[in-house]
Amino acid sequence: MIVRFGLHADGLDPSPRTTTLGEIRLGPRGLLETLETDLGLPPVLDHPAAQVARYRSCLADANDFARFYHASFEVDPIGVSRQLMRWRAQWYEGGWDGRSHGDQPRLADMTAVEAFARERATPCVGQRLAAVAGALETRRTQIERLVLLDDPADLPLAWRRVVDAIGFAVHAGVRPAPSAVQNSDLARLQATLSESNATQPLEGDGSVLVLHAESRDVSARALAEYVGRSGLDGRVLIAERDGIVFDRALERSGLPRCGFQHRSRFRPVSQVPALALALLWQPVDPRVLLQFLLHPVAPLPWRVRRPLAAAVAERPGIGGPDWQAAMTHIEQTEAERGEASRTPADEIRYWLAAPRFAQDTGAPIDAIAARTKRCALWLERRRAVVGPLDERLYTAAISQCMALADALDRLSADGHARVPKPELDRLIDEAATAQPDASAFAQAGHLGATTHPATVVDPVDEVLWWDLAPQPSEPALPWSSSELAALASAGVNLPPPAERLRRRRQDWLRPLLNCRRRLVLVVHRSERGRHPLLGEIEHRCPGFRELDLDGTLLRDGVDALPQLGVHTPALPVRPPRPPQRWWSLPPHVALPARPVESYTSLSKLYDYPHEWVLRYLADLRPGRAANIHDRGLLYGNLAHRLFERFFDVHPGRSQWGGLSETDLRDWLDSNLARLFESEGAVLLQRGRGGDRQYVANRIEQALAGLLRHLHGAAIERVRSEVPQEARHPAFELRGTIDLLLTDADERRVVVDVKWGSEPYREREMQAGRHLQLATYAWLQRSAEGRDDWPYPAYYIVTTGNVVAPDRSVFPNAVVAPPETGESVAELWQRAEVTHGWRRAQLDRGLVEVPADGTEPDERSRPPQDGLGTPEGPDRFDDFRLLTGIDPAQ
Structure with missing residues (x-):
């Protein structure tokens, strides 16, 4: 077997398509697993979270007040364990043998921890490579020839020992000589960058082209169209990040996807355990509860979660009247379904009403582990019925649950009884590894592509380097010079930042030097800074061809992109529809009357008819999660x-x-x-x-x-939240009266309770627009069949004041007498006139839209004996984006 091995070859392969037998391309993960299998060495199957838990246990056993990590470990054991694991892995990969050398305190502490970790911690890559190198002394593999896709001097020491034991050849493209067509800008660029300090202006012949764009989507679509017109062969695409954007552009252009992945820890399935565990804390977080209830997948069926979500959105908490009403509804509907075994009430209590624990003192490990394993069992059952694409996501989520359970078991074995919330959150983060998108895969005949420039080792006619973005600087090593000297004396090879920068520059130059005809670099203006390679080209080789992609596309009269030949047919400008004061519906579209109305619906009908139509007839409502x-x-x-x-x-x-x-x-x-x-x-x-x-x-x-x-006011009896309903000739009216008062003379008083806005309620009553009080007064009068009308008033919570038309009932009321002197009965009569006016408009298919950017006309003027209409749009209109956009805005 022939193996092509590179440090960055675990991802996409940009090599030209060839027909081969017995040849494979592997990166570090793939080659290490292959060698372990060939040599009969045990594989490492631990989840990353379990690896952190194992090493944490070692740190805890070695910990005392003198250890250098003691203070940080007390505050953040998970973060410290992860960071020291990285140090350990770097040292082993650099040739460390796990023993102390010299008298450096931190190295001595790490060696003391290693005394435990050597037996209990998960072997890191360096340890596994050492085992492979030892096995290669007495055993053979099926690898007949090993071809390196990187400079052997750039390999970590542990890898060099392995490839030396196997024997290798270096691919010619690893150290390429300039290969571009002579006398071209690309040839001049290659020759200049191959030398140390040379500079040479370019002529702008187009063989080096830099595209500037604002949007990744626009630049990706332009390059996709270019590739589609000029062919896929002989080209390589480099997309170090967000390659999925380019794949979507290829798909929109009718071309095969390259197979870029978008890995995320936030796939819906993998979020379920985190949400379920977040419900263990006291007090319950209503937003987390609502997320659990509205999540695309959850242990409770949607028919159960939906009414509970509505209750939580309305009354954020558990156990209130709305919640109890939802529970009653669920029990009734489940009884009608004839469900047996465990009842929905039991499941709801387990997931939503289980015992909760204080965040600081923590939850018992047993309770957390039981809930985690319950999640895993539910995921197992779900995995058995989902499709093949989702099956991998469920498998990953199950693995996360088991890794978290393993970490909890280790904490328990170490003597911990409880886990505080911050620490559990860190454990969950460790277990929640990023998962790929199962629907994103490479398609046959795709463009050669890669996520790392160092993998371009074969000569290629054209290199398309998309999204050439600024690079993070190389961080300084976290060890002192004396510690580095001690490690070096022990044979540990840790390249300094300058050496790492040199290697990165060689990686960036590799596709440039392997390019024969044209180099296209795509730079996005939204980035802060620039890629070091682009900076070097601008400094040492000015004069290359540049193209402002956005400006060219927006320029009138341009039918093709220069240098790319992509046709850009002009599309008609379609500005957003401006708002219209009236919607006129065709005759066959009816706007029927509703059988039941309330004050809320009537106020929308009278003042903002379009909201009444959209909310009550079209049933459009804002999402619960945002509300x-x-x-x-x-x-x-x-x-x-x-x-x-x-x-x-x-x-x-x-x-x-x-x-x-x-x-x-x-x-x-x-x-x-x-x-x-x-x-x-x-x-x-x-x-x-x-x-x-x-x-x-x-x-x-x-x-x-x-x-x-x-x-x-000499009130004798008070009833609160009184539901009433009565039949009006045009509709049935229902409502709930906040406070219904009865005095010694059996006079009724309807009081509507408001949290604030006392000045607004005063103005409303003075203007004769206190329709809510009139509605409740009519309801109570009609329900009791009395001739007299109840007395109306507001009670303002924030001020403790009663707002009333006079002081005939409440001696200390804030008086707001209607300017017209009308009674509440006369106000209701005007409301009836307004209802008939609006109803007649709707019957003719006319809907008034009092939105921004519109002005009232003759049809907007209400009848003289009707209610007045408010000025301006509704400040709380949920549908303002559906009514058009004013061009002036």
Whole structure:
């Protein structure tokens, strides 16, 4: 067997397609695994997270107050273990034998750790190579010929010992001589960069072309079109990062994909264990809970998660009335399905309502491990029913779960009983290795491509180096000069930064020197800085041909890209549709009346008809994940719920009339904490203590103030959150009255509770637009069949004030008398007129759109005896991007 071996050859192969037998190209991982198999050496199968856990155990056993890593290890054992593992791997690959040399304290500490690690830690690459080199002294492999794709002097010492034992030849393209067509810019560039300090201006003949672009997508599509027109043979593409963008451009151009991968730790399947474990902490994080419920895959079926997600978005927490209603709905629907064995309620309790633990003191390892293994069992069951593309992702997720379980078992064996949240997060990060996209694969006949320039060792007509981006600088070695001297005296070869930079430059020059006809470099302006190779070319060989890709594409009259020959037919400019004040629907599209309306829907119909159509007829709504309630909306909900709980147990003056301040405060202290847990858990998160105290103080003051207003108004009975419904000639109306009060004369008072915005409510009442109060008053009057209308008022939580038309009921109210002097009954009559006006428009297929960039016309003017319409668009319009974009903006 002939093996072509390179340090960067584990990825894509840019070599020309040839028909061979018994020849293979391998990188370090592939060759090491092949040699271990041939020589009968045991493979290393440990997950990376398990490797960190093993070495952490060794560090812990060797740790004392004198070790150099002691302080950092106490704070971040996972990070320290990973970093020292890297040091250990570098040393072994450089020729370390695991023993101390000299009197350097840190080297002595590492040697002390190695006394444990030699037996217990996972062998690193250097150790495995040492075992291979030892086995090669007495055994043979099936490798007949080894061809190096890198300079043997650039190989780490452990690798050099192995390839020396096998015997090797060096590929001619590793140290290429200039090969470009004579008297071309490319030939001049090759000759100049091959020398140390020479400079030579170029003539701009196009054999060296630099494309400047703003967008990766645009540049990738332009190059893909160029390759498609000029052919795939004789060209090599270099894309060191984001090659998947280029593959998509090839696909859009009808060309085969090269097989670039986009690896990510955030595949949906691999996120499930992390989300499940994040629910173990107290207090529960509603956003994590909502992510778990809305995730594409989860241990609970979607039919169960959907109603719970809606409840959490509305009332962020677990256990509130909305949550209980969702649970009841789930139990009913599951009973109708006839589900047996474990009930959904049991599964919900396990995944969502299991015991929770304080983040600082940590969760018991047994509880974490049990949950991790439960995830693995669910993944195993799912893997059996998914397709072949998803099967690999499930296998990887199962491996992550088992690696995490193994790490937890080792912590338990080391005497740890609990794991704090920060440490568990680090363990999860270690286990969550990046996974490839199973749908991204190379297609037959693709363009030669690579992710590393050093792999271009064969002569090629044209090199397309896409996204030539700035490179990170070589970091200084983390060891002192005396430590490096001690390591060197022990035979450990660790190349200094200058040597590593020299090797990187040789890697960058390799495709350039192996190029025969044209070198195309694509540079994106969005990058800060420039690639060192481009900087060297600009300095030593100015005058190369350049092309501004974006400017050329946008220039009028250009039908082809210069130097590339890619046709650029002009496309008509299609500006975004400007907003229109009216939508006119064709006759066959009906806008039917809804059988049931509420105040919210009626207010949209009267003021912003397009929102009524889109929300209630088209059923368009914002996504739940982006709509978890917080701030004013959440605070108002909490106040409503607390008032409801209070008046459920204190409905009459005899119950609340004699409460002292101490009694009220005790009741609030007992109920507020439970309320925050069940419906306001976002306020229990770290960093929200100030908000939580603010809300608690405001609600406490508001309840005390409300009771004072009730005393002053001689209220006898209070009902909260009263559901009502009544039949109107045009629709059925339903609503929930926040507070329904009854005084000694049996007069009804409807009070709507608002968190804030007292000045707005005053202006609204003065303008005769307090439609919400009129709606609730009509509902209560109709439900009871009474002739008199209930008295309307607002209660503002943040100020503790009642806003009312007069002081006939509440002596201490903030008075906002309607300017027209109309009663609430007359306001409702105007609302009925407005309803008929809007309904007639909809029946004719006309929908008014009061959006930015539009002006009202004659059709926008309401009837004289109807409600007035607000000026300007709705500040809370969820559909403003669907109504058009004003060109002036």
